[in-house]
Amino acid sequence: MPVPFIDLQRFEPDFLDRWMDRVRDVTVHTRFVSGPDVARLEARLAEAAQAPAVVACANGTDALQLALRAVGVGEGDIVVIPDATFWATFEAVVNVGARPVTVDIDPVDLQLDFDAFVRAVDAHRPKAAILVHLYGWGSRRLDDFRAFCRTRDIALVEDGAQAWGVTWNGRSIYADALISTVSFYPAKVLGACGDAGAVVCSSPELAATVRMLGNHGRTDHYAHGAVGWNSRMSGFDAAWLDLCLDYLDVRLSDRRRVAERYQELLPALGVHVVGPPAGYVENGYLNVTLHDPAVRPTIEAALKARGIGFGTVYPGAMSKQPGAVGHLVAAVGGAEADRLARSVLNLPLFAGMTDAEFDTVLTGVGEAVGAAGGTVDIHMAGAVDDGGATSAAAPAASV
Ligand SMILES: Cc1ncc(COP(=O)(O)O)c(C=O)c1O
Numbered sequence: 001m002p003v004p005f006i007d008l009q010r011f012e013p014d015f016l017d018r019w020m021d022r023v024r025d026v027t028v029h030t031r032f033v034s035g036p037d038v039a040r041l042e043a044r045l046a047e048a049a050q051a052p053a054v055v056a057c058a059n060g061t062d063a064l065q066l067a068l069r070a071v072g073v074g075e076g077d078i079v080v081i082p083d084a085t086f087w088a089t090f091e092a093v094v095n096v097g098a099r100p101v102t103v104d105i106d107p108v109d110l111q112l113d114f115d116a117f118v119r120a121v122d123a124h125r126p127k128a129a130i131l132v133h134l135y136g137w138g139s140r141r142l143d144d145f146r147a148f149c150r151t152r153d154i155a156l157v158e159d160g161a162q163a164w165g166v167t168w169n170g171r172s173i174y175a176d177a178l179i180s181t182v183s184f185y186p187a188k189v190l191g192a193c194g195d196a197g198a199v200v201c202s203s204p205e206l207a208a209t210v211r212m213l214g215n216h217g218r219t220d221h222y223a224h225g226a227v228g229w230n231s232r233m234s235g236f237d238a239a240w241l242d243l244c245l246d247y248l249d250v251r252l253s254d255r256r257r258v259a260e261r262y263q264e265l266l267p268a269l270g271v272h273v274v275g276p277p278a279g280y281v282e283n284g285y286l287n288v289t290l291h292d293p294a295v296r297p298t299i300e301a302a303l304k305a306r307g308i309g310f311g312t313v314y315p316g317a318m319s320k321q322p323g324a325v326g327h328l329v330a331a332v333g334g335a336e337a338d339r340l341a342r343s344v345l346n347l348p349l350f351a352g353m354t355d356a357e358f359d360t361v362l363t364g365v366g367e368a369v370g371a372a373g374g375t376v377d378i379h380m381a382g383a384v385d386d387g388g389a390t391s392a393a394a395p396a397a398s399v
Contacts, residue, residue: 060183104333255284
């Protein structure tokens with residue numbers, strides 16, 4: 001039985017009928033851009049995020065750009081970002097006219113390394129930093145990052161594109177951030193029916209600035225207080241997301257159950273699987289396994305031969321991207337992000353995944369590990385740097 005890396009079509013029995021009703025409603029009332037569907041969604045998102053305000057926007061990349069602009073980042077400012085993230089984090093910094101410094105990751109939680117971050121701040125005096133909550137959890141030093149940035153007057157933007165549903169010490173990961181961003185790209189845990197995003201704000205004032213920037217800098221319909229752009233959410237996306245919120249608890253517990261079963265059962269196969277640090281409840285966005293870069297291609301080939309989808313999220317560090325040339329100010333820290341890129345392999349994980357599919361993946365991984373010559377357990381910090389290239393195998397779907 002083939003198992004996809006991700007399947008977005010596992011709709012609940014009544015979902016499509018309810019969605020058709022919503023399509024009709026939005027269409028009949030031509031509520032195509034912004035409007036009451038978006039306002040209702042923003043209120044529900046703010047409640048779930050335990051935050052004062054949420055502003056919907058066009059996508060997660062715009063959300064980052066809106067957040068950076070709203071905290072005052074502009075031409076020539078230095079912004080620190082982790083070296084392991086999706087390229088949008090890097091792009092957002094450059095697109096607002098600022099200059100990125102990448103910092104290596106902590107090999108334990110695979111998030112931005114706090115000590116290297118402090119060194120980067122001392123060396124480069126950034127105006128802002130972007131802390132990315134990668135893989136469905138966050139940094140074990142989250143409170144340290146927030147406190148340190150407050151004392152050093154650094155605007156901390158939290159890229160929570162992948163983090164909807166994550167909790168930290170019993171509260172939403174978005175709850176105590178200065179400002180954070182969400183992506184509703186369809187493959188996310190809470191995905192839209194197109195591109196969509198949001199900015200979670202710690203004050204109504206920040207929210208007003210974000211809203212103004214994402215609506216042509218409007219202070220009135222034809223009065224413009226700033227040069228912004230159009231980053232409004234469509235009524236269809238808002239209605240879809242609003243409907244999905246009704247199903248989210250079940251989808252989250254489905255994903256978490258699969259994520260936990262991987263974490264419980266993969267070590268017995270000799271596979272190093274990474275999960276959230278203590279204090280987090282993950283959202284089950286991604287399974288994360290790490291392999292010796294020299295054998296990862298063999299495992300990928302064995303999974304492919306068995307029809308088992310997989311991902312390599314992400315196969316290259318930000319500082320190593322060709323597009324970074326001419327923009328990157330410095331790369332601070334060691335080579336953990338690069339090592340992660342060459343080691344990571346993500347197994348199928350999605351809401352609605354069946355037990356039979358899970359068992360197929362587990363058997364297939366056992367066989368793939370066998371094909372690769374047995375135990376492939378590695379630990380990030382102790383991994384041998386063999387200089388090997390990232391596998392050319394393409395993931396079955398993108399997240
Ligand atoms: C960490 C991270 N940041 C930013 C983004 C950008 O979001 P979007 O694709 O909605 O623009 C993504 C989406 O994949 C992401 O994973």
